[in-house]
Amino acid sequence: MDxxxxxxxxxxxxxxxxxxxxxxxxxxxxxxxLGFLITMMTRCAVPPLRWLARCFVYxxxxxxxxxxxxxxxxxxxxxxxVGVYFSTMGRFTATVWGxxxxxxxxxxxxxxxxxxxxxxxxxxxxxxLGLTRRQTILRIVAPQxxxxxxxxxxxxxxxxxxxxxxxxxxxxxxxLQFAKSAVxxxxxxxxxxxxxIIYLLMNLVITWLLKVLxxxxxx
Amino acid sequence: MPFLEVRQLKKSFGSLPVLEDVSFTVERGxxxxxxxxxxxxxxxxxxCLIDLETVDGGWVTIDGEPLISDGSYPxxxxxxxxxxxxxxxxQSFNLFPHMTVAxxxxxxxxxxxxxxxxxxxxxRRLLDKVxxxxxxEVYPSKLSGGQxxxxxxxxxxxxxxxxxxxxxxxxxxDPLLTGEVLAIMRQLAEERMTMLVVTHExxxxxxxxxxxxxxxxxxxxxEGTPEEIFTAPKNPETAxxxxxxxx
Ligand SMILES: Nc1ncnc2c1ncn2[C@@H]1O[C@H](COP(=O)(O)OP(=O)(O)OP(=O)(O)O)[C@@H](O)[C@H]1O
Ligand SMILES: [Mg+2]
Numbered sequence: 001m002d003x004x005x006x007x008x009x010x011x012x013x014x015x016x017x018x019x020x021x022x023x024x025x026x027x028x029x030x031x032x033x034l035g036f037l038i039t040m041m042t043r044c045a046v047p048p049l050r051w052l053a054r055c056f057v058y059x060x061x062x063x064x065x066x067x068x069x070x071x072x073x074x075x076x077x078x079x080x081x082v083g084v085y086f087s088t089m090g091r092f093t094a095t096v097w098g099x100x101x102x103x104x105x106x107x108x109x110x111x112x113x114x115x116x117x118x119x120x121x122x123x124x125x126x127x128x129l130g131l132t133r134r135q136t137i138l139r140i141v142a143p144q145x146x147x148x149x150x151x152x153x154x155x156x157x158x159x160x161x162x163x164x165x166x167x168x169x170x171x172x173x174x175x176l177q178f179a180k181s182a183v184x185x186x187x188x189x190x191x192x193x194x195x196x197i198i199y200l201l202m203n204l205v206i207t208w209l210l211k212v213l214x215x216x217x218x219x
Numbered sequence: 220m221p222f223l224e225v226r227q228l229k230k231s232f233g234s235l236p237v238l239e240d241v242s243f244t245v246e247r248g249x250x251x252x253x254x255x256x257x258x259x260x261x262x263x264x265x266x267c268l269i270d271l272e273t274v275d276g277g278w279v280t281i282d283g284e285p286l287i288s289d290g291s292y293p294x295x296x297x298x299x300x301x302x303x304x305x306x307x308x309x310q311s312f313n314l315f316p317h318m319t320v321a322x323x324x325x326x327x328x329x330x331x332x333x334x335x336x337x338x339x340x341x342x343r344r345l346l347d348k349v350x351x352x353x354x355x356e357v358y359p360s361k362l363s364g365g366q367x368x369x370x371x372x373x374x375x376x377x378x379x380x381x382x383x384x385x386x387x388x389x390x391x392x393d394p395l396l397t398g399e400v401l402a403i404m405r406q407l408a409e410e411r412m413t414m415l416v417v418t419h420e421x422x423x424x425x426x427x428x429x430x431x432x433x434x435x436x437x438x439x440x441x442e443g444t445p446e447e448i449f450t451a452p453k454n455p456e457t458a459x460x461x462x463x464x465x466x
Contacts, residue, residue, distance in 0.1 A: 125313035128269050130303050130331040143317045219317055219358045
């Protein structure tokens with residue numbers, strides 16, 4: 001195994017890195033706020049909204065992500081009436097939707113636990129100081145909830161890096177896909193090792209970033 | 220005209236009546252000590268006055284403006300404006316743990332007073348007043364209970380309230396630390412701050428209050444000057460209660 005083979009393999013498998021990172025960042029950036037919104041919905045005063053949010057979380061957490069991806073891409077276009085709107089949805093778009101919705105449900109559950117850890121006295125103090133509900137949630141409750149939720153959020157984030165390989169399900173070309181095709185065309189398993197190294201490196205960087213972030217919540 | 224007027228206030232939790240026909244008035248500069256046995260409704264009374272509980276009936280008027288009128292509340296803006304003139308200090312401090320001492324004072328003030336420029340300066344003045352200027356950049360977790368409560372008092376004073384409500388401000392404290400909090404409250408009383416203080420500190424009620432309300436089963440069983448209440452209670456219930464508490 002010479003150096004140029006190693007480099008070409010890295011380049012070949014690394015070609016999928018763009019898609020992998022794109023899915024990772026879209027999912028994180030969209031599912032965290034969406035998850036928080038769902039948490040708020042599960043606590044809202046309007047019963048139908050509450051039930052809707054709870055059903056959504058249950059559905060998303062109780063079925064496999066792979067199945068959700070397959071359903072979004074292959075199943076939705078066959079729905080009566082609304083199906084046509086989904087028939088032109090691309091593989092990557094379907095994957096993004098699946099990931100965002102799935103991860104939002106997990107984050108919603110993590111946030112719910114975090115909210116339970118916030119002392120009710122905090123809401124009362126905010127109220128007598130004259131803060132609006134919005135200010136109370138965003139400036140008082142959310143930061144305290146995040147501190148409690150941070151370790152679980154870190155965990156999910158690292159899982160997400162690995163889960164991006166589930167794009168494989170819809171044959172979206174990402175790191176694992178490129179590794180697989182390199183293995184099939186050359187008959188060598190080294191590209192799989194390369195894929196493994198790429199995931200390791202991504203998580204190394206992300207673990208470090210999360211550590212820095214967790215420190216900021218240390219008070 | 221009294222600053223705060225409470226008339227026939229009623230509140231129950233489910234089928235449990237907690238406040239029954241509570242009426243009293245507070246003049247500007249009054250320091251009212253509210254005493255009474257556990258469960259007599261002292262906290263509930265304070266919480267109703269500052270809108271943490273919704274009453275079932277009665278009137279509350281602040282400086283002539285109705286906060287509650289025959290059990291119903293004015294529109295949210297009027298309500299908010301009135302509540303902005305009151306401050307409250309809790310037994311459990313309720314400082315915001317993710318903010319430093321200075322931020323605990325400044326941030327809520329700036330959130331509720333858009334465009335305010337004097338936050339920093341006010342914060343310094345009030346922290347100095349409660350003797351904690353050197354703790355400005357510290358997080359609450361690093362403070363003793365007494366220090367936390369002094370910060371909580373300073374925080375409540377940021378919006379320059381015209382009346383301060385205290386719900387057992389020293390009950391969660393180590394007995395050695397109650398003095399520093401009571402000293403601040405005494406100082407406020409001397410500055411003629413209008414105060415309504417639920418307390419088990421009979422010495423404070425006796426020598427800092429201008430009037431004492433004795434609550435029993437959701438009603439004001441007796442009301443008078445500290446002198447009257449502590450030396451010659453008219454109601455045998457008052458005498459019994461005072462006999463049961465350490466002075
Ligand atoms: N949120 C609530 N739900 C139901 N019952 C309540 C609630 N808050 C208070 N109570 C009841 O109302 C009664 C009066 O309570 P309150 O806290 O006002 O008493 P208190 O005089 O402040 O007593 P303490 O000296 O122990 O603080 C008690 O019987 C209490 O159990
Ligand atoms: Mg109480």
